[in-house]
Amino acid sequence: MSEHVLDAKGLNCPLPILKAKKMLKSVPKGEILVVYATDPGSVADFAAFCNQTGNELVESSQDGDVYVFKIKHTADA
Amino acid sequence: MTESNGAETAINPKSLSIIVTKGSLDWAYPPFILATTAAALDYEVTLFFTFYGLQLVKKKLDPKFTVLGNAAMEMPMFGTHIAMPNFMAMIPGVDAIAGAMMKKMIKEKGVASLEELREAAILSDVRMIACQMTVDLFEYKREDLIDEIELGGAATYFEVASKCHINMFI
Numbered sequence: 453m454s455e456h457v458l459d460a461k462g463l464n465c466p467l468p469i470l471k472a473k474k475m476l477k478s479v480p481k482g483e484i485l486v487v488y489a490t491d492p493g494s495v496a497d498f499a500a501f502c503n504q505t506g507n508e509l510v511e512s513s514q515d516g517d518v519y520v521f522k523i524k525h526t527a528d529a
Numbered sequence: 530m531t532e533s534n535g536a537e538t539a540i541n542p543k544s545l546s547i548i549v550t551k552g553s554l555d556w557a558y559p560p561f562i563l564a565t566t567a568a569a570l571d572y573e574v575t576l577f578f579t580f581y582g583l584q585l586v587k588k589k590l591d592p593k594f595t596v597l598g599n600a601a602m603e604m605p606m607f608g609t610h611i612a613m614p615n616f617m618a619m620i621p622g623v624d625a626i627a628g629a630m631m632k633k634m635i636k637e638k639g640v641a642s643l644e645e646l647r648e649a650a651i652l653s654d655v656r657m658i659a660c661q662m663t664v665d666l667f668e669y670k671r672e673d674l675i676d677e678i679e680l681g682g683a684a685t686y687f688e689v690a691s692k693c694h695i696n697m698f699i
Binding site for chain 1: 543562565566569570571638639640641645649653
């Protein structure tokens with residue numbers, strides 16, 4: 453299983469979400485996309501994104517100034 | 530599903546329409562941010578461009594900025610916030626400078642450019658309709674507008690809006 457990583461550091465709303473959505477399309481179902489972001493708004497937004505799209509947010513954490521989101525591709529679309 | 534007049538009234542809970550009436554640099558952002566984000570959340574999205582909103586679907590995307598009549602606008606400068614009084618807009622070049630400052634700020638803060646957002650909207654199948662009446666009123670030609678745009682009128686808008694769960698006016 454290859455690692456799927458999206459570096460969205462330095463990007464502001466709504467770019468991290470748009471890029472994550474685009475990248476998820478190439479992540480096989482059941483695998484995990486790791487997103488790194490620095491926008492504090494992305495904490496609430498990635499939770500909402502996963503709720504709305506039916507993907508699973510398996511981890512939302514912070515490492516210094518960087519937010520880390522692990523999204524399991526569970527949605528059909 | 531309720532049928533009142535024989536028309537199809539099924540509403541998709543994940544659908545959004547926005548009437549876009551403004552075409553300045555600052556006001557161009559809300560409709561494109563909301564439309565692209567909604568599309569990323571699997572919403573069916575329609576933008577209806579009318580009056581000055583048509584600026585945002587011209588092939589050459591170059592919305593202008595003015596400090597005039599915006600009492601709430603202040604720029605972060607010299608560690609504080611500087612308001613732009615109305616009379617400043619009378620001075621030739623002030624609006625252009627303020628617009629350039631705004632674009633610089635947008636870039637530095639990692640905010641998407643309008644071109645990027647519009648491209649993302651097109652790629653995520655956001656439906657875009659230009660109001661035929663205002664296209665004629667301002668004498669725009671079909672070829673002035675991006676290829677992805679459809680032309681339609683108020684009736685077209687209502688046909689869309691009546692099936693949308695969220696309808697906005699910006």
